[in-house]
Amino acid sequence: MILNGTFTFNGPRAAVWDLLQDPTVLAKALPGTKTLTRTSEDHYEGVMKVSVGPMTAAEFKVKVLLKDKIEPEKFAMHIDGKGGVGFTSGIATITLEEFPGPVTLMNYTSDVQIGGRIAGVGQRLLESVGKMMTKQALDALNHELQSRLKT
Amino acid sequence: MKPAVFDYYRPHSLEQALSLLGEHGSDAKPLAGGQSLIPAMNFRLAAPAVLVDLNALGELAYIKDSSHGLAVGGMTRQRAVERSGVIAERAPLVTDTMPFIAHPAIRNRGTFGGSLAHADPAAELPAVMMALNARFVIRRSGGSRTVGADDFFVGLFTTVLQPGELLTEIVIPDRPARAGHAFQEMSRRHGDFALAGVAVFVTLDAHGRCATARIALLSVGDRPILAKDADAVLLGQTPSSEAIMAAADAVAGDIDPSSDIHASAKYRRHLAVVLTRRALTLAFERAGTGDQAL
Amino acid sequence: MPSRISIATTVNGTRYVRDVEARLLLSDFIRQDLALTGTHVGCEHGVCGACTVLVDGEPVRSCIMLAVQADGHEIQTIEGLSGTSDELNPLQTAFRAAHGLQCGFCTPGFLMTLTAFLRDTPAPSDDEIREALSGNLCRCTGYHHIVEAVKLACRSALP
């Protein structure tokens, strides 16, 4: 499943970049994250529970890896989740561009692979769930950015 | 495909149900008709820790008059609504829509409130309630609030309902004069989830011009969508085929369909326009002649 | 061990009192606890209709209903359609006469769905019959002879 799009943060690129490298922020931003801890440089592990309408039991042990970092303009995020309902594995390539304001335009292209039982039954919802989770995550990140910039 | 273990409660009063739901919060799921929840549990995509069975709450199953219009209890079986003479007379859009919802065996158990609270973007009743601008009565332990259809649906399978709250009543406003309705849906087989669908409710003024037009579309976004641009095109116009065509084309701007193995976003968008044109044509015919049985 | 709940339900006129787990599906209760294996399970997600039984006279998918929900209600299954011996009621007779079944696995679901449908709609049109049947899947007959069987049953039921 391909999920591409753009999002505008009201804030400078460096702040957005720092936000995206901070596991406590990611834990709050990624919907359904119960735990997310850094295990080593650019490696995170935790538990995520995707809960949408009838689907409330999609709990995954996740491993997150940040790669190909070119600070502060570009990096890739690999997410692998394994759970009772199946697995997800996705690669997102994220680029950040600063514009007067300052605002930061994020451009993301992601390819998410869903597998096992959840792929065979959840198909009707997957693209919508993907869109919803991405939107929720980016809104939460932007919200977090505003509160940081204010202090 | 057997469900996982859960704790089961069958309260015999609304109060008892609300306190149970309040106590267990997001760990608890209400069990109304179960026609969406239990399949998800059999697939083990849903595994609520607590199930609060509402089927003993006879007090929530009714169709009766209220000050604001026709009140339907949340636990009223869809089949009862389908067979109700009162509904057929005062809310014929609902009666026309019921046969499109799955099959009789599902509608015998499925409830009116359950379908609305579940808020599946491809479900028929949410769009119909939006077209009729219904009001939703929400109860929690020691309190209640009422929300309009435009505000009730928030996102994918998400409504304003918070853990501990129940949708106990749906009020359908009284039917104004010179009103017309129509429901159109395209599904691959009779009773399947719709690839796209539309519920339309229009009224004419004394001069035969369009006074109000509510066009609610299903399966073309993460929730039922009210086509705002399309309404604007029609208001104050005599509903000519050109005006209807323009309104139908305008719908394409209001919706955000997704693609899946059954239909691309492009095909869903195309269907939304075609079905809206057909529904508007039928609804205005009915409003014009005042004959609902067209 | 998960808690068990006592339920009392009448099936084909016989009253049963049993302790069941809350998660026990009604289809499994009928087939395993009561050994009434005439009701069949084809999908367990409410689509194929093979598990259809009557609850308080209305057709219901027993695979997406819990056994505990049958407490205090009346159920009819295929075993309750004709008397104790194996003579056939008019609908069953019509199914045999029109070859409305082949492997017979989906037939119980069709018979229960049609028992309620023909009670409510004694003289249906072909389109009404096909719509009423559209909630039950059959892979063998292509539905043609099932429609013939229903029309035959209607004719034989006329006074």
Add this chain to the structure above:
Amino acid sequence: MPVGPPYLSARVLRNEDARLLTGRALFVDDVQLPGMLHVAFVRSDYAHGRLKSVDTSAALARPGVVAVYTAADLGTFWKPGPLLVPPPPISGLVFHACTQVPLAKDKVRHVGEPIAMIVADSRYIAEDAIRDVIVEIEPLDAVVNLEKALLPGAPIIHEHLASNAAAHVVQRKGDYAVARGKADLIVSRRFLYDRGASAPIENRAVAVEWDPRAEELTIWDTTQAPIPIRNGLAKMLGLLESQVNVIAPFVGGGFGPKIMMFYPEEQLLPWAAMRLRRPLKWTEDRQENFYATTQERGQVHDAEMALTKDGKVLGVRDIFLFDTGAYDPYGLTIPINTQCTLLGPYEIEHYESEFTAVFTNKTIVTPVRGAGRQHGVFVSERLLDLSARQLGIDPVEIRKRNLLRPDQFPHNHDIMFQDSAPLIYDSGDYLPTLEKAAELIGYDEFRRDAQPRLRREGRHVGIGIACYVEGTGIGPYEGARVTVEPSGKVRVATGVGTQGQGHMTVFAQLVADALGVSVEDVRVVTGDTREFHWGTGTFASRGAVVAGSACHAAAMLVREKILTLASTVLEAPKETLDLKGGRVLVRGTDRAIALGELAAQANPLRGAVIPGTEPGLESTAYFGPDRGSTASGVHAIILEIDVDTATVNIKRYLVAHDCGTIINPLIVEGQIHGGVAQGIGNAFYEQLHYDEQGQLMNASFMDYLIPTATDVPPIETWHRETRSPFNPIGLKGVGEAGCIPTGALFAQAVEDALADLGVEITEIPLSPNRLFELIDAGRAARAAREAGASAK
């Protein structure tokens, strides 16, 4: 409506219906044994990967779990299954047999492949324990697309092979180059044909009991071939065949995949039951069925037809890829069916067909009703339609010009059929069937009046006619035993399994006619190895032809015994005896004896049985045709398309067909109706959607759409009976007739309905979404043409 006797060709009502209609019929999932445990499987979530580790400790600790087995626990019992159908002896044939294993050991090769088997007190607990088993799989890139699978550098599924090619076969008739040289027209296209799941309403199931006292294993199995299952299991478990009883009771639809031997579950449950000394039952659920039960799937054809300008086909060349899934236990039956059935009822002097079978990381492919015949018919019928349009010849007319004439039978096509015998059409008379189909559908009137009129009203209506010939009733053999008992009732036993085809009535009709008894007094037992030891199974539309002929042969031997004994008892020459109403009568006199009484006398308590004769009125006979008999037919359809919503409404569907002598028209019509419904499903509703990593995206009845009563029209049927010379009754098979040409017919009629948009259909199944894309493209092309024309 004659109901017999005589029962041959009578619309006899079925003996087996009473048990099915009252819920007394036993299906495998109905089997309940004291102390029975239940089984669930841990299956791979990945289509391709290395199986690193399987940790079952947490599962074993769960209350109610009795045992958890992985490949490591099986010891020498673990080995790849047998190759069921060795490929025919075709010169130059390349074939790599890679068969499935009971539990994955080092690699998983398709989603749903079993990794661990859990035995517990209930199915609920067994499913709870699935999540307790920790499986570590290192994912590998999946092989899904047939063409990419063969490119160098593609991931290799079976690493002892150099590529993902499972087989390569070329069959030639005449010399296609000659045809190509002489042709006025060459039409070539790429065709895609994707089939789907058999999806019977009953999923698979196995129940097993090991009796340590009698040292006997009893297995209830939803198999279409109980005898080969018994033979294989006896060998695997080191038991005598007489210690292994396999019972296929009532089976809820087979359609092919319930014959695939050996499913892992069919091997593992007997093995575990003997170890645990407890009865076991595994019932496949619907989601498992989409992963664990074999399917039939895609083929990609690059085909070319060479014709004269007046539409005479000179030759066909076809190169295709065949998706065999992760393993190929069923050999090359499907692609060879495709090769042979492509020839249809036509005289094709020069033919060259080359295929490559390709391993993919998808569920195993074995025959599903039609078994590759649809793919061949789709290619030939589509090429004929496209040629007809280019040559300006009517589609029916171009078919008439190419049909084989009655004087050309038996017709040898010089290529090999799936039963390793040369493809020889035994008998056929195709023109009358085609003309009858055209007449009954009102073809000329529709073309002349109805279609032009409706098109002027802006409606899009289309008509289609498609022909096919199918090999049926293949060997090796079946057997039957007929016994007249002292009660006067007749007992018949045969080895095939039954899945709704009415064998208990059809075989009874043949036996009742031979012995002059009432059909209700003949009780037929099928699918029970305790009743009949020898046999093959039910597949390829052979039940009536092969097992029916065996029942008839056995009954005729019993008839002979009756006449011999009765002539001494009644003191009258055999020629003056008649068998009627369950009695033997001396013609012209009132002397008679009831068959039951005669049977008692044939088993004397006193006196002797003459040496060399046998007691009782019982005989066994076997029937093995030396090759298949070829049935044939023509389907016709009228449909309308709503071009705004891209939906199709079938107005009429007609089947005119020839399956030789018909034993029971009611049952034959039912077989055709069911076949047509599956054909319509595979043309417009059913498709297995695999993503590029081999994940099945519609593994439930919510998204895999079986046609319902509102999707299948009433089906008109017309029969012709050209007797087969290969069996005394002249029988040919009919089980798959309904679903073979439906895809080709659908494509022709849709193309006809959308002629004004110039849409060309070269793929099946279609869907509303795909139809919308084709209509959209057609409209855009027409607009461009009109814009271009007006610009001049």
